[in-house]
Amino acid sequence: MITLKNVTLRRSAKVLLDGASVTLNPGEKVGLVGRNGAGKSSLFALLNGNLHEDAGEFFIPSQWRMGQVAQDMPETDQSATDFVVDGDTPLLAARLEVEAAEATDDYERMANAYMALQDAGAHDAPARAQALILGLGFRTTELDNPVNSFSGGWRMRLQLARALMCPSDLLLLDEPTNHLDLDALVWLEAWLKKYEGTMVVISHDREFLDSVTNVTLHIDSAKLVRYGGNYSKFEDMRAEQMELQQSAFAKQQDKIAHLQKFIARFKAQASKAKQAQSRVKALDRMEKIAPLLSEADFTFEFKEPANLPNPMLSMTDVSFGYPAPEGSAEGTPPTVIVHNVSRSVLAGQRIGILGANGQGKSTLVKTVARSLAAIGGEITEGRGLNIGYFAQQELDVLRPADTPLEHMIALVKELTAAGKIAGQATREQDLRSFLGTFNFSGDMVKQSVGSMSGGEKARLVLCMLVWQRPNLLLLDEPTNHLDLATREALSMALNEFEGTVMLVSHDRALLRAVCDEFWMVSRGGVSPFDGDLDDYQRYLLDEAKRQRELIKQSLIDAAKARATPAAPVPIVVKAGNPAKSSKLTKELQTVEARMEALNTECNALEVRLGNNPPTAEIATLGKQLAAVNEELKALEEKWLELTSQLEG
Structure with missing residues (x-):
């Protein structure tokens, strides 16, 4: 087990843990939570040996093998499969030992090295690696692509696969969960539930924590407080504790009253459609933990839009995609991802956009946001439409050398030039005050953005978005870098927002709390999804099962395509050399016996494939089936050769 006893941990002059004690038992799945800056990453550094305690006692079993995701961006031309296979450190060590042994004349060492290589799982390592890669959303055509051919987010998925590959x-x-979409997230949850070791996870995705953890470790006031149960259970217990602290609770009454008023208002407005019931439940949860939410040191709100056109926009036979790349041959057609969409977006709608990776969710949002031109059809915008767009890559387009104040001043100039200022205050002091409402106060307004954390950058993008007073919000994965408190603040702000929301997110808690309806982007089209997020999660699992069935069937079909030879016909041996005939007959009998055994093995493999095994086992069984058929083919030729010799 892992034990901390009266541990003190410092980073520079700041005391992160002060006399903290806790015990983590083998096999527990622990969610590590706490405010930004509380010391979560520093505790990780203690666990992995990069930091040492300043006082107290820390113990972790020396024989424990550790797996963690490397934070550096991999730069290598290794294939994706090979890169992930190398994450299996025992296998890598066994391979190096084989190389070293082969360079000597020590045959005993070679034999031991080969046995260790087999024990390390060398025979199925590529199949295990590819199951992880495919589960995290890559396509089968990308398994052999070089790592450095992928974008940053996809390379970090490979780093995650590499960590999961390591025993x-x-x-x-x-x-x-950063950089994952919802289908990859569902797969990761299923994988982690089967993980047999001890796990400690930092995440700002409450539903992910609820799904994969059974213990919550809270860093609070430089102490470690252990709660039995997942994140929701922790919230309930923490809210109860706070409610008992009457003096603190009394100070929060105004904030709680505002929360409860807003919750009651939106529960009354929510429709009775199945999709909206998730939102009602989310609001019920917010009402229950109002004391905890009122403790948050960050809240914000969207100002009332200047106008609300209805419809916001209409799409008629619109096709979404990308134009032909620059420099491509004349006449090269554009890439169309979603075809012939005819839908309207109305004032006040709350639309969650669902769909597996690569189906076109972001392409749809980018086109509505005017970042991409429609490939075909017509988008008609309502008069006075004012779009606020949060793109996945929005943090990348911030200017690292500029400060938050300089970003706001540049935004004012840009919108003034375009005639889009909607009555906002634009003096420098007004902008400073507005930045302060997003926790950019004091010297932070003059701190370079490049030196800020991902969460601070995301908060700046939200600040710039809110200042523009949009009436249509297009949010593409807005929570990737937001902590739990900021996610709750965003959820509340979106619920109070009087305009229209279109949301792409893998944060199911945010989708449940905000969205009344869902659009499914799938197989080249957009259609209403008549269900809630639980139905969608079942759809994703069924879709994954369907894909496995297709793979399995293709392997079985390939096996059947290799015709099994007919039963050997009786051979009439002509007069000749009796000794030679006897030898050939014995050899023929050996070949026939081996062919019969292989046919039995082939049938058994097909039966196992027919029982819907896991993806990793499908790949392994497929390789075994291919090897069996290759050997059968060689034996068929040998059998024909022997029978010809006997007849001769």
Whole structure:
């Protein structure tokens, strides 16, 4: 087990843990939570040996193998499969030992090295790696692509796959859901539920924590407080504790009253459609933990839009995609991802956009946001439409050398030139005050953006978005870098927002709390999804099962395509050399016996494939089936050769 006893941990002059004690038992799945700056990453550094306690006692079993996601961006031309296979450190060590042994004349060492290589799982390592890669959303055509051919987010998925590939007794995961979409997230949850070791995870995705953890470790006032149960259970217990602290609770009454008023208002407005019931439940949860939410040191709100056109926009036979790349041959057609969409977006709608990776969710949002031109059809915008767009890559377009104040001043100039200022205050002092409402106060307004954390950058983008007073919000994965408190603040702000919201997110808590209806982007089209997020999660699992069935069937079909030879016909042996005939007959009998055994093995493999095994086992069984058929083919030729010789 892992034990901390009266541990003090410092980073520079700041005391992060002060006399903290806790015990983590083998096999527990621990969610590590706490405010930004509380010391979560520093505790991880203690667990992995990069930091040492300043006082107290820390113990972790020395024999435990550790797995964690490397935070550096991989730069290598290794294939995706090979890169992930190399994450299996025992296998890598066994391979190096084989190379070293082969360079000597020590045959005993070679034999031991080969046995260790087999024990390390060399025979199915590529199949295991590819199952992880495919589960995290890559396509089968990308398995052999070089790592450096992928964008940053996809390379970080490969780092995650590499960490999962490594056999471990302790798995440390720091924000593993960043860069994942909902289908990859559902797969990761299923994988982690089967993980048998001890796991400690930092995440700002409450539903992910609820799904994969059974213990919550809260860093609070430099102490470690252990709660039995997942994140929701922790919230309930913490809210009860706070409610008992009457003096603190009394100070929060105004904030709680505002929360409860807003919750009651939106529960009354929510429709009775199945999709909206998730939102009602989310609001019920917010009402229950109002004391906890009122403790948050960050809240914000969207100002009332200057106008609300209805419809906001209409799409008629619109096709979404990308133009032909620059420099391509004349006449090269554009890439169309979603075809012939005819839908309207109305004032006040709350639309969650669902769909597997690569189906076109972001392409749809980018086109509505005017970042991409429609490939075909017509988008008609309502008069006075004012779009606020949060793109996945929005943090990348911030200017690292500029300060938050300089970003706001540049935004004012840009909108003034375009005639889009809607009555906002534009003096420098007004902008400073507005930045302060997003926790950019004091010297932070003059701090370079490049030196800020991902969460601070995301908060700045939200600040710039809110200042523009949009009436249509297009949000594409807005929570990737937001902590739990900021996510709750965003959820509340979106619920109070009087305009229209279109939301792409893998944060199911945000989707449940905000969205009344869902659009499904799938197989080249957009259609209403008549269900809630639980129905969608079942759809994703069914779709994954369907894909496995297709793979399995293709392997079985390939096996059947290799015709099994007919039963050997009786051979009439002509007069000749009796000794030679006897030898050939014995050899023929050996070949026939081996062919019969292989046919039995082939049938058994097909039966196992027919029982819907896991993806990783499908790949392994497929390789075994291919090997069996190759050997059968060689034996068929041998059988024909022997029978010809006997007849001769």
